[in-house]
Amino acid sequence: MPRRWTEKASHDNKERWLLTYSDLITLLMIFFVVMYSISSINAQKMAALASSLAQAFIGSPAPGLFEEGGLPSLVPGVAPAPGGQGTEGQGVEGTELARVKVELQQYIRQEGLEGQINLENEERGLVVSMADMILFPKGSAELTPEAQALLRRVGQALTRLPNYLRVEGHTDNLPIHTPLFPSNWELSTARATNVVKVLVNDAGISPGRLSATGYGEYRPVVPNDSEANMARNRRVDIVILKEAYNVTEPHH
Incomplete structure (x- = not known):
């Protein structure tokens, strides 16, 4: 009886690394999801900034940006006019x-x-x-x-x-x-x-x-x-x- 219990405990100890491995995989997945979400937000902000600068300097949005809709201006001190056009x-x-x-x-x-x-x-x-x-x-x-x-x-x-x-x-x-x-x-x-x-x-x-x-x-x-x-x-x-x-x- 003691021998069989020892064999079972030894078998469980050998497979505990699977728990650590699964935790690591989960953390990595969460890390990359967070990184992806941050990079997506920054890309939108940079695109909006480029469009705002184009409007400030040439009076129209930069070609190729926001063809399906615009984002609010990100240029400090410049905001859309009331009832903006x-x-x-x-x-x-x-x-x-x-x-x-x-x-x-x-x-x-x-x-x-x-x-x-x-x-x-x-x-x-x-x-x-x-x-x-x-x-x-x-x-x-x-x-x-x-x-x-x-x-x-x-x-x-x-x-x-x-x-x-x-x-x-x-x-x-x-x-x-x-x-x-x-x-x-x-x-x-x-x-x-x-x-x-x-x-x-x-x-x-x-x-x-x-x-x-x-x-x-x-x-x-x-x-x-x-x-x-x-x-x-x-x-x-x-x-x-x-x-x-x-x-x-x-x-x-």
């Missing part, structure tokens, strides 16, 4: 911005304003940058009659767009201290505000789409180390914000 809406918006850019380029060439009005596509939208010399007398925020006519023409090209418009005033770093403008802050803000008034009163743009901001000397495009560079920094920018930025603008 999706991929098709982004394409329509890009086409409209391109149309406005072409129309303004033709006007700039016709009037010989190359070098005084520049058009730049930025991540936030289309920027119409105008040198202060074609808008204001030196040290003043009063628009000249020629400047008012120019802004009316520019405003007409923007009227049909639904986008928000941000008018930004900039100066060089030369200090100013007058009763009207104690600093460049006041000068740049007054200039932006006067441009907004013309766009509203003369070009017929809805006031709810406009905002005025004065940056003073603190957003230069080039160092203020020469008169030519300082002239470039003295400017008023009209920024046609992409509809994705509606979430950062006050709206009803």
